[in-house]
Amino acid sequence: MIVRNQLERQDRQRLQWTFWIIVFLIVYLPLEDFILKWLPLPNSILSGFRLLPELVCYLLFFRLLYQICTRRRPLKITSIEVLFICFLMWAGFLIIISILLFNASLFGGVSSLRTLIRFVSVYYLVVNLELSEANISLILQTIIGVGALEGLIATAQYFGGSPIKKIFEVTSLKLELKAQEGNLSPALLGVGKVGSSSGTFTDSSVFALFFLIPVILVVTWTIYRTYLHPKSHYFLLPNWKEILFLCLIYFGIFSTYKRAVLLISFALPILVLFYFGRTKISVWLAFLYGTLFLVLFWGIIVFNFNPSPTSSGASVRREKKDIRAYVIELFTPEYWNRSSEGSRLFFMKISCGNVLGSNYWYGLGPDENTTVEQLIKLTHGTRDKGQFQETSLYFKDAYWCAMISFYGVPGTLIYLLIIYQLYRSSLAVSENASEVVEKLLGVSASIIILLYAIYSLAEQLPEVRVSSFYFWTIAGLVVNVRHKQKIKTIKVLLEKNQSY
Known part of the structure; x- marks a missing residue:
């Protein structure tokens, strides 16, 4: 018994380390690429360094499995194990089929699958931690703090110009290796929207996804x-820190x-108020947003605003464009016509149309x-074929459609069911919250x-490293709290039964 208590105490200390x-x-x-760029090492070694966070998570996960298997820790069952x-x-199964049918690469298939699920281990680590309200609050505030830090860096880059941008500028190691292999033009390295900021990330698009x-x-x-807090005094504005x-x-x-x-x-206040149960306010706010949208849309038509309708997505990245024109362009017919021919709508047509319109509804395999x-x-069609060959590097931007290409309809539905189960858990946490931190989470x-x-219909969010890590961390917190809520409910019911 004494030895067992000592082992349990050691496990709790290790969990704190986790x-x-x-x-x-x-x-x-978020700072990884910026830190690694200062190391005087070849790209192949730097790529290995980028695997260290994943390896650390895997090692912690396997240690957790060892503790569970030796019955030193209870296994917390969640709603996604069977689906996963x-x-x-x-x-x-698809990796094997693609090897047999298309002579696909085993390494390529496993590597692509790893990119999708690499931080699921973090989910299980967080689920099995013993977390207090202070711990949960610290994780959430740390994410906000890192976001504010990156916002400060972006502000410095935006107003500081080229000298500041060069200090933080990093290049995608993946794209550099492709360029060295001859699979990508070096001119495309670091191509982004001119004038935009990318913080400590390789690209402004990935930087934007990080902020979500x-x-x-x-x-x-x-x-x-x-x-909304019961003790708030209904101030017109938040405090200066917020x-x-x-x-x-x-x-x-x-x-x-x-x-x-x-x-x-900008639409987030509507969603936040809705999920806090302030439906009437969220409806009025949505009405206000819709009115502003219509005013902007009709203003474009009436004043015949035409922000370079002949420019393509690629030229936008190479040419200096006023930010106002760049935002307003989203509401023009030319933008949507161009999108159907050379952007995500085109990739949706290629991915879903070809897979669902053929006998490969089950998927072509994870090997990209x-x-x-x-x-x-x-x-079909020489023009579409040539255009897809030129832009195939970005076809995963329409991610769910690309996922249908990889994993077929069954695999995509299973993955979406995993997301749905996590969503149900988050709603349950909100509905049964007894503390402020639980409600906010x-x-x-x-x-x-x-x-x-x-x-993810328009971006490859599930495969973006930082966004994926943050997502599975939040998901782990949700399931962790939900597990504690269930235990608390069971204890209350048992106490009631004993009192009778």
């Missing part, structure tokens, strides 16, 4: 603390020139190179998971 390692990775991952195992089995979770957390926190964090994060999003993320961030080759073969997680599912 908690602090996760907090460290929350801070480190089914997804892995289906992916393994911090901005949801800070908006949720600010609205609740300022207007205003500072909001300004830094919002300006960081603005500086990326990423229109979709900017529009989502083989899948692209098969999609090119299945594409439930509401913000519900919005994060909802937007994660919707926005």
